[in-house]
Amino acid sequence: MRTYEIPLVPGPTSVPAEVLAAYACDYGSADLEEEFFELYASAERRLQAIIGTSNRVAVMAGEGMLALWGALKSALEPGDRVVVVSTGPFGRGIGEMAGGQGADVRLLEFEYEEVCDPAQVEEAVREFEPKMVTMVHCETPAGTLNPVAGVGEVVRAHRVPLFYVDAVASAGGAPLATDDWGIDLCLAGSQKCLSAPPELAIVSVSERAWEIVDRVGYEGYDALSPWRDALDRRCFPYTMCWHSIAALDVACRRVLAEGIDEVIARHADVGAYCRRRARDMGLRLFPREEASSSPTVTALRVPDAISWPDLDARLRRRGMVVGGSWEKLAGKVFRIGHMGSQADLDLVRRGMDVLEEALAEDMGFGQGAGGSALGR
Numbered sequence: 017m018r019t020y021e022i023p024l025v026p027g028p029t030s031v032p033a034e035v036l037a038a039y040a041c042d043y044g045s046a047d048l049e050e051e052f053f054e055l056y057a058s059a060e061r062r063l064q065a066i067i068g069t070s071n072r073v074a075v076m077a078g079e080g081m082l083a084l085w086g087a088l089k090s091a092l093e094p095g096d097r098v099v100v101v102s103t104g105p106f107g108r109g110i111g112e113m114a115g116g117q118g119a120d121v122r123l124l125e126f127e128y129e130e131v132c133d134p135a136q137v138e139e140a141v142r143e144f145e146p147k148m149v150t151m152v153h154c155e156t157p158a159g160t161l162n163p164v165a166g167v168g169e170v171v172r173a174h175r176v177p178l179f180y181v182d183a184v185a186s187a188g189g190a191p192l193a194t195d196d197w198g199i200d201l202c203l204a205g206s207q208k209c210l211s212a213p214p215e216l217a218i219v220s221v222s223e224r225a226w227e228i229v230d231r232v233g234y235e236g237y238d239a240l241s242p243w244r245d246a247l248d249r250r251c252f253p254y255t256m257c258w259h260s261i262a263a264l265d266v267a268c269r270r271v272l273a274e275g276i277d278e279v280i281a282r283h284a285d286v287g288a289y290c291r292r293r294a295r296d297m298g299l300r301l302f303p304r305e306e307a308s309s310s311p312t313v314t315a316l317r318v319p320d321a322i323s324w325p326d327l328d329a330r331l332r333r334r335g336m337v338v339g340g341s342w343e344k345l346a347g348k349v350f351r352i353g354h355m356g357s358q359a360d361l362d363l364v365r366r367g368m369d370v371l372e373e374a375l376a377e378d379m380g381f382g383q384g385a386g387g388s389a390l391g392r
């Protein structure tokens with residue numbers, strides 16, 4: 017497999033050597049050894065500190081999507097009303113997933129260039145009286161960061177039983193206060209800002225969410241219910257992968273050793289740098305307002321003068337890989353993923369130098385003022 021010198025894909029992010037080393041050990045049975053349960057408890061405590069919660073955190077074997085599915089299936093029954101806030105493909109996708117389970121979905125859609133407006137969420141909540149409100153914190157394909165705190169106030173004020181937040185691409189990279197913002201089901205993954213391998217799904221579950229999960233009684237491989245007391249009973253519903261929990265624990269330890277505030281500041285600085293460089297080379301940010309940009313990923317419009325496959329090829333030839341986008345943004349938007357290990361000023365500086373050079377290739381311009389030729 018070819019690896020790239022400048023990895024800037026918005027997840028999975030590149031896994032640091034120290035995390036890989038924790039993975040590449042020969043461990044005993046995660047079903048039998050007390051040492052495994054202590055490791056799991058340590059990873060849980062560290063995750064709680066990173067996402068700002070004292071709630072139980074379920075760490076399930078799977079990938080980020082498993083968190084999205086498991087939390088919906090465990091908390092919803094057919095006919096339950098759900099207000100789905102969408103500002104992009106993940107937000108809308110959650111609505112389709114809930115609808116597919118028979119929930120009565122009120123889809124509140126915003127343009128992908130924008131973030132949601134809590135006042136409009138309030139209107140929908142007042143009218144529809146849902147059991148659950150869902151939203152996405154960082155809508156990765158659009159490079160935006162939604163105001164979760166504001167929607168959390170609405171949820172609290174209207175006594176909505178459940179607040180479901182996909183924080184897969186923000187947890188550990190953007191400010192996230194699960195308990196203060198009233199998030200009942202906070203979803204994360206191992207492979208974005210935590211920079212561990214892509215095989216763990218993380219869900220923090222509030223006390224009132226556990227009560228609903230118990231009442232719903234969903235059973236299945238992705239069910240949350242066994243996690244309520246799995247650690248206390250020393251009994252998980254399937255054999256856990258010791259390797260991945262060990263890697264996750266080290267990944268979380270690294271975040272906390274640097275300091276969560278410092279890590280968040282590093283993401284903010286690198287994101288601002290990336291946007292400034294993009295602007296200076298005549299590229300247009302996808303989010304309409306720069307303030308809506310996520311500190312973990314920068315979404316840019318593909319310039320008119322070049323196609324996305326061509327730009328992608330030019331970057332790969334130079335040892336750099338970034339993300340395209342998908343759904344209705346496919347071919348129109350490309351994304352620089354500066355999250356986790358990739359929120360590194362030096363790496364992003366080199367990446368933006370390469371991007372500048374790739375855009376200038378056979379165009380006879382490229383430095384700063386050439387912006388107009390890039391389709392502004």
Ligand SMILES: *Cc1c(COP(=O)(O)O)cnc(C)c1O
Nearest residue numbers: 027080081106154156182184185
């Ligand atoms: C990455 C991500 C997920 C998990 O999806 P995969 O594409 O399978 O990794 C879920 N939600 C958001 C917002 C994500 O960025």
